[in-house]
Amino acid sequence: MKKSFLIGYFCVVISIPTFSQIYRKGEIDIESFIENIFGMQKTEDEYEDLYEGLLQVFLNPINLNRTSPEELNSLYLLSPSQINHFFEHTEKFGKLISIYELQAIPEFDLETIYKLLPFVVLEESTKTASSLLERIQTAKDAYFLFRHRRVWETRRGFTPPDTLNNGRLTSRYLGDPNSLYSRFRIQQTKDFSLGFTVDKDPGEELIWDPNTKRYGFNFLSYHFILYNKGKFKTISIGDYQLQFGQGLVFGAGFNAGKGGETITTVRRSSLGIRPYTAALEFGFFRGIATTVQSGPFKVTLLASNAPRDGNIQVQLDSLEREEAIITSLQSSGLHRTPTEIGNKNQLREKNIGGNIHYENRRKDFQIGFNSLFSQFSKPFIRTERIYNQFEFYGQENYINSLYFSYNFQNFYFFGESAISKSGGQGSVIGMMSSLHPKLSLSVLWRNYDRNFHSFYGNSFGEGSRPINEKGLYLGINFKPNQKYNWAFYYDSFQFPWLKFRVYAPSSGHEWLSRFSYSPSRKTLLFVQVREESKARNISEYPGFQSPYLLDQGKRWNYVFNLDHSLNKHWSIKSRVTSSTFRFNGSKTSGFAISQDINMDYQRWRLSSRFVLFDTDDFDNRQFIYERNVLWLFSIPALHGQGMRYYILGQLKINQKLSLWARYSKTIYTDRETIGSGLQQIEGNQITETTFQLRYQFNR
Structure with a gap:
């Protein structure tokens, strides 16, 4: 039967143009990928670092003959129905012999395969009996990258300082306006990865000064990871992130958000330990971590001791003794002025935690447990504001969670529930479904208490952190044929407590509709409409009205786009x-x-x-x-x-x-x-x- 099938599908392959004639294998259309997968930008944050971090997942191609539903889900490219058809095909006919065999799988149209090609392989890694050192020396995926950026107009921070009335000089940047970035990396998929990243932002000095904790470049990140060493699935030394469950405890910095892809991006995948390679100076662990497998169970343990930037002040304790406290954590990573340099590495953050992950033999059911204990070297005492009274205070936090995922036919159910030291809880539960080969549906509900504290959480939500939010998301995708596609989502959310610039409980909603038309691979046209309603303070209010008066801001966005080769x-x-x-x-x-x-x-x-x-x-x-x-x-x-x-x-x-x-x-x-x-x-x-x-x- 296998032989007859192969003869049939190779006849199909011969009858159509090969992929190599219209697509260069291994390349990613990053522009299209980002605009489809990631949510619409709402702030001027450093999205580039977050995107770069997520792309590291895709730079390690998935072996289609050794993959799992969890891995394929992590690509955000395949529906539950397509994933089911893929494993039904491999179970019936065995391992794929050629990448072109994907054309014979139901619902794997050419557009899907083109998107999938850069992220998958069939061959095994060239892992031979040679020593690790020899494999490092001969790895094909080894590179050195150097980048220089500069704004050529003079910013005020680079001008001579002014003299104030008291004779003091105004603050200025101490370094030059050049931005320097360099990365070295050697990796072999499912075998090893090692490298380092160094970065200097505009205004920072290239200086060796142990007194201010500056050693050449402003930021250095490094990692060394081994994979599949017997029962040890992963051994990591240096900088790393973890991703398990729906991101309530371990979010790994990856959050696709709400955008043109309305189905697959609602769910997070349990990818385990990932090397950290971005230049953001927070949101990662530094130390050691390992994953050990025994039968259907995987156990991951981590220990981290990383420096953090913070504003340190001295206050008197109950015995009128001076005590150093943290009033705020700094996440910008900028060290240009004496004040910013004074905040550099002012505290240490220690983390100990782990994960227990179970997957059944059919790989359609997973359940796991996360636990993380965090400790700062100094107490964290925020400047009190009415809106932040339920935020984290103190020196220690712990958080535990349970998560699951279950694939039943064309339905994919998933969820996670967590509780932090404060007693605050966070929960996510959702479903993705291929109701029909042409119609897909996603639903997600979340509830994050106002006192839920998760330092490394990055789950689905309207806010940038899983705290003080309730919401229900509904996504639909209808694709009647190769040419037309309609994507739609509606998200309703509430903020039960106050937020920055929102000094009262509030609610809102957001919806997006995108209609795409692609008569051929040469042309893509889409029209998109998005509406968002969200409350915020009224800064100018008449008479004697309350300063906490809110109004609902309503924003409409329209996009018309045409791509043509x-x-x-x-x-x-x-x-x-x-x-x-x-x-x-x-x-x-x-x-x-x-x-x-x-x-x-x-x-x-x-x-x-x-x-x-x-x-x-x-x-x-x-x-x-x-x-x-x-x-x-x-x-x-x-x-x-x-x-x-x-x-x-x-x-x-x-x-x-x-x-x-x-x-x-x-x-x-x-x-x-x-x-x-x-x-x-x-x-x-x-x-x-x-x-x-x-x-x-x-x-």
Whole structure:
């Protein structure tokens, strides 16, 4: 039977163009991937570091002949029905012989396979009887990367200081305006991974000064991980993250959020220990961790002792003795001024914890237990505010959780419930389902108490942390054929207690609808509408009304997008985005129009964009993802009036060396200064360049 089947599907393969003619295996269309998978940007946070962290999951290809439903779910690309069909196929016909065999699996259309190709392999790792040192020396996935970025206009922080009335000098940046980043990594899938990352932000000094805890580059991250050493599935030394359950305890920094993909992104996968490679200076463990397997059980243990930035002050205790306390933790990772340098590594954070994970033989049921104990070297006593009185206070915290996932036919159920030292609880329960080959559904409910404390939690929600939130999410995806697709979600949420800038309990909702039309692989058109309603304080209130008066801000976002490949070398992308915002009886609006022209001649690639934008205020800022150098993401928030353009070039000199260069410029027509404080620029334009090189060993 196997032989007859193979003859049949190879006849199908011969009758259609091969993948290699229209797709370069191993490459990721990062722009399309991010815009589909990740949620819409709402703030100017460093999304690039979060995206880079998630992409590390995908840089270790999944072996389709040794995978599990949990691994395939982690790609956010396959529906429950597609995953079921995949394992029914392999159970019936055995291991895949060729990647093209995916075409014979029900519901695996060409579009799905194209998206899947960069993240999967069939062959085993080249793990032979050679020693670890020899495998490290000959690993094909080994590279060194160096990046330089700079804004060429002078910010106020780089100008000579002013003299105050008391004779003191005003604060200025101590370093130069260059941003330097470098990464070295050697890895072999399911065998080992080692490397380091160093980073210097603009304004920071390259200096060796143990007194201020600065040793050359401002930040150094490093890791060494071994995989599959007998019963030891993972052994990690250095910096790492953990991802188990739905992210209430161990979230690993990855959160796709709410976006154009309305089904698969609601669920988190238990991926275990992951190397930490981003340049964010928080949200990771530093120490050792290991996973041991015994039959259907896996046990993970971790021990961490990491430095953290914080504002330290001295207060008198009950016996009138001086005591150092933490009043705030600093997560910016910036050390440019004497004050910022004084906050560097002012405390230590110790963590001890682990996970017990069970998976049945059919791999359709999982259950696990998480536990984490955290301790700061000094007590954490926040500056008291009415909205933060239920936040974490003290020196120690512990959190425990239970989670499960169950795959029943075309339904995938999952959930996690946790409790922290304070008694606060957090819970997530959800379901994904392929109701029909053309219709999928997702539902997720969450409830995070106002005193639920999870330092490494990163579960699904409207807020940036799992605290003080209740919500119900519903997602639908309807794809009647290859050309049309409609995605929709509705999310209703409540905040039972006060929040920053929301000084009363509040509620809101958000929905998104995206209609896509793709008559061929050369053309994609989509129209998207998103509405968000969320309360916040009214800063200007008449008469003697309460200062805690809220109003419901309602924001509408509209996107029209057209991607078209003119031929195998040239492509264009046109986009119009607009928004309106209603708050406290007034209405404002904004828009942006962008045009891309891209060229690809194998060794040479050029990408360019020109944007015109006009917004009434900051609430209507327009976020548009931009192409950038490899593993760097640019999502500027365009507000005010002006234009922006960039050009990005890539040259692959040979098999080992590749170069990238990017030039971008924003010109404002409604202002004579840009930014504020030490970031202020005198003038109406800002210019940035980025240069990057990558050298790949053993190529």
